[in-house]
Amino acid sequence: MIRVLRAAKPLAVIALPLLIAACTTVQPQPPATASYSAIPPHVAQRYAAIETEKFKVPAVDLDDLQPRNMRQLVDYPTKHRPGTLVVDPHQRFLYLVQEHGKALRYGVGVGKAGLEFTGTATVQRKAQWPRWTPTPDMIRRDPRRYAKWSGGMAGGESNPLGARALYLFKNGNDTLYRIHGTNEPETIGEAVSSGCIRMMNQDVIDLYNRIPSGSKVVVL
Structure with missing residues (x-):
């Protein structure tokens, strides 16, 4: 049985060409603003800074924290068994049944493209403060931006995968599709990347656990 106190959101596993740019931001739209008074203090506390991690997790600016995107327990009748992750890339929610x-529903950011995949996958690997390496296609397309990271970027506050990553596999093969944290919490609820599903670091840590x-x- 799974504890509750939070919320979820959707995702999509992408074809290889799209996964190439996964986890990077593409022209984010200005986020909608939520007033401080709209967020109860006990809920806002879930998105406070975390000082107990290997690297500091900054607090989420409350002006970027839209109420619909905060993790919360919701009604969700479904045929899927408890413990299943259901991703809805259109509504931009990830649900933990x-x-x-x-x-438990979490707001997520999704790719501008990359909704071709539908079906099932398995979380075959979990990582804390994961290393990020751009794919060869990313480097070919934008060498000035990505070539310097061809050997990989160590985990940390500036790493685009954030505090945690869940690696999705299908039929034993890595889809190159990830559910991961982000150092750009203002992009949650938007379609801004070219691939992966991103979550606020506080939320992806919660889901990871x-x-x-x-x-x-x-x-x-």
Whole structure:
């Protein structure tokens, strides 16, 4: 049985050409603003700075924290078993299915393209403060931006994968599709990357702690 207190959101596993630019930002739209008074203090505290990690996790600016994107327990009748991750890239939510018709819903950022994949995948690997390496196609397309990271970027506050990453596999093969944190929390709820599903670092840490490797992922 899974503890509750938070919320989820959708995703999409992408064809190889799109995964090439996964996890990088593409022309984000200005985020909608939420007033401080709209967010209860006990909820805002979930997005406070985290000082106990290997690297500091900054607080999410409350002006960037839209109420719909905060993790929360919602009604979610579904045929999927508790513990399943259901990603809805169109509504931009990721759901962690709970018992009794409930789900923990998280707001997520999605790719501008990359909704071709539908179906199921498995979280075959989990990583804390993961290393990020641009793909060869990314480097060919924009060498000035990515060539310097051909050997990889160590995990840290500036790493585009954020504090955690969940690596999705299908039929034993790496899809190159990730659910991961971000150092750009203002992009949550937007379609700004070319691939991966991004979450606020506070949310991806929460999700990481709730699910084991082998968890099923369903992409709508």
